[in-house]
Amino acid sequence: MYVKGAGCTRYGIHDKPTHMLAYEAISGALKDADTSLKKIDAIVCGSIEWFYTGENQRHFAAMLSGILKTNVPIIRIPAACATGGALVWTANQLDYDNVLVVGAEKLHGHTRNTEMITSEFAMAAESKWEQPEGLIFPSENALVAQAYMKEFPETTMDDLALIALKNHENGYLNPNAFFYGKKVTLDDIRKSPIVTSPLRLFDCSISVDGAAATVLTKDKTDVKIIGSSLCADYLPPFERDCLTTWEGNVITANEAFEQAGLERGDIDFAEIHDAFTIVELLAYEDVGFCKKGEAYKLIRDGYFKIDGKMPVNVSGGLKAKGHPISATGVGMIYEILKQMRGEAGDRQLSKVRNALAHNIGGAGGTTVAHILKKIGGV
Secondary structure, eight states: OEEEEEEEOOOBOOSSOHHHHHHHHHHHHHHHHTOOGGGOOEEEEEOOOOTTOSSOOOOHHHHHHHHHTOOSOEEEOOOGGGHHHHHHHHHHHSOOSEEEEEEEEOOOSTTOOHHHHHHHHHTTTOOTTTGGGTOOHHHHHHHHHHHHHHHSTTOOHHHHHHHHHHHHHHHTTOTTSTTTTOOOOHHHHHHSOEEETTEEGGGBOOBOBEEEEEEEESSOOSEEEEEEEEEEOOSSGGGSSOSSSOHHHHHHHHHHHHHHTOOGGGOOEEEEOOSBHHHHHHHHHHHTSSOTTOHHHHHHHTTTSTTSSSOBOTTOHHHHTOBOGGGHHHHHHHHHHHHHTTOOGGGOOSOOSEEEEEEEETTTTEEEEEEEEEOTTO
């Protein structure tokens, strides 16, 4: 399908409930698409619907029906942190002319605290055996980082810090980012406390409230989804054959590139899942932007910076833009659309023909890859 328009809230801490964040993003997407709800044939939505949000509501699709005053089919898709990507993948499969996609999340409120959020996040990445042992999400990714650095000792904590720095430099330029206008230096990152070795505080993404929406259509527009793949894998990485290659990354990337008829070098920029800096590093290699164990070379050379050969996370990524779970993957489509239409402001790239959106749920349990193409002469 083609992308007709997109909308996105500011990522941060909001007083609005989940459905109102969704409404704000939807309004922006419809306006951007120059269309109305009357022309929408179906809606695909996502919100994790946490146990303790204070909103006392577990039927998000019906909530949207009420606030949008519509009775079209509304499908809710849960896929942990890959929910947004799964929403776009699902909408792209449906046989409707116009599909509205929206992901929204409310992670902050008077009933939420760090212990509660940490516990709930563990449900997305650890099995029932790891959770009682206290294996929380940052620790799981730290163990992956330890395994990677043992296998490829040339890679250091400073290489992870450079990934964080790059994303903060980009997020500084993005008005929708949590860290917009907030300067973060390499020294700040290096001096930040160890959360779980080798990951420092600034190696971890920030949980925020937010929503993003997009309108997909069969009508020809200037941006088309030319590759779309989704893969599910074992929940914890330790049940898989290899800790340092996430097979879901490899499978979805290969399928998306095959569908698109493109090579890795044809991609002009990418929005890549960086819940932790090690996750972004793994993706560089798994997706095929470089050989296994050699990402550190490109990181040090600035290859993935906004002025590098293959810019990654120009939006600031989950690290600096923020990670509103169900909205994250849809927000990637928003960023790509803005870049392709020359509407990205201070972070605008000069070459924006082909782009990759890469979204992960848990620690590689669900992976989604989309390739979008700028269509000339439309």
